[in-house]
Amino acid sequence: MGSCPADSRVYNNSQDTFIQEGFAMGNRIVQLGYGKQGRVVLEDLIKTASFDELVIADASPSFMNEIAKTGDPRVKGIRFDVEDFDGLVKMMKGASVVVELLPIRFTMQVAKAAVEAGVHLVSSVFIVDWSIQDPEGVRKQQEDMAAIDRMAKEKGLTVLKEFGMDPGLDVAIAGEAVKQLDEVQVLYNYGAGFPEPRLVNANPIGYKFTWSIVDTMCSYSIPGRILRNGKWHDVAADSMFTPENTHFLELSEIGGRVECFVNGDGYSLAEIFPSIAKTATSLGRFICRLPGHAALWERLVKAGFVSTKPVKVNGVDVVPAEFCAALLGSQSQFLYGEGERDVALIRSDVRGLKDGKPTRAVMQLVDHRDLDTGYTAMQRTVAYPMSIGTQMVMNGVVQKRGIIDASDVPFEHLRKELEKRGLKITCKI
CATH class of the missing domain: 3.30.360.10 (Dihydrodipicolinate Reductase; domain 2)
Known part of the structure; x- marks a missing residue:
């Protein structure tokens, strides 16, 4: 997601104009990241999911032109800096679920923002950054994880981590x-x-x-x-x-x-x-x-x-x-x-x-x-589970709250959706 300045406006692909602050309510999905896997997640959600609005957030200067090619007026884009925590929380509020496909260094920040915003989260990677090996850094991440899990359970939220290919x-x-x-x-x-x-x-x-x-x-x-x-x-x-x-x-x-x-x-x-x-x-x-x-x-x-x-x-x-x-x-x-x-x-x-x-x-x-x-x-085995997991959380197939992983997801449902x-x-x- 890089270092682009935060932009609270949403790009409306169907009208080629900007809509000022405020997003449509209802069955709304926020997808963070539009890279190699993200574009396949988007395509699968359009094909198979029921939603009123799907907001794609990314820092790339060109991705909004790409998602405009979907021709789907429910899909909107926003250029965004994921390191803007307050802006991230604001964007997430009101969503049914947030789909996260960002580098691992951002995942903890996203998870914190999701529970702060009161929304479910599905992530493709580890929340804990395994590149951090020093004891103090490891301890801090464990404490952060425990706090996220506790808050998610208190608010009745699911944080489905590591739900791509491997992990997932x-x-x-x-x-x-x-x-x-x-x-x-x-x-x-x-x-x-x-x-x-x-x-x-x-x-x-x-x-x-x-x-x-x-x-x-x-x-x-x-x-x-x-x-x-x-x-x-x-x-x-x-x-x-x-x-x-x-x-x-x-x-x-x-x-x-x-x-x-x-x-x-x-x-x-x-x-x-x-x-x-x-x-x-x-x-x-x-x-x-x-x-x-x-x-x-x-x-x-x-x-x-x-x-x-x-x-x-x-x-x-x-x-x-x-x-x-x-x-x-x-x-x-x-x-x-x-x-x-x-x-x-x-x-x-x-x-x-x-x-x-x-x-x-x-x-x-x-x-x-x-x-x-x-x-x-790689795109297929990461993106399809992410789309399926998003829909399982959004539709209530997954009921467990707090931080969960792929072992907590109904396997037979997942298997059938993968085969499709x-x-x-x-x-x-």
């Missing part, structure tokens, strides 16, 4: 996979986006980007934790790509194998699913890439290329992760071209006992870019 569908699918067994001993959860295998040699890094490049870089510098054979192991930020923290999956759905790396805190799975906390001996959250990714990025990470600590370059502070993102993002070879497809993978591998017998259940969703619409698999959009979840036991 990974937790929803894991929750259903866990239910297939009587006793869970192993839960490995995978969330990944990567090029289809034929593109592995399309550029020097064997990878193309479908989401925030700088966030991808930063995610490569976050420590993780995994439970192996009953013992917890911390994975340092510069060790996620080392051989001892890498394993492989053979995926017939894509016609090849992928490398898998520890990504995030496996202990969170025990927190989300308390029923497995006492029985699980192995827990982990992983991302996947095409073969060769680990060998390259292990060196780059250890060399500091994805560090978030500034270095001096000719007297100017430069953040290595931001420099790498800018460099890669400036070259078309690292982005998807016409006819090129990405793959989105969500997989929950659960092992344990069913009726006293050793049992394994694998629930999985694999999607590819839709070449007819041009929407990437061409996203199919499979289950093998």
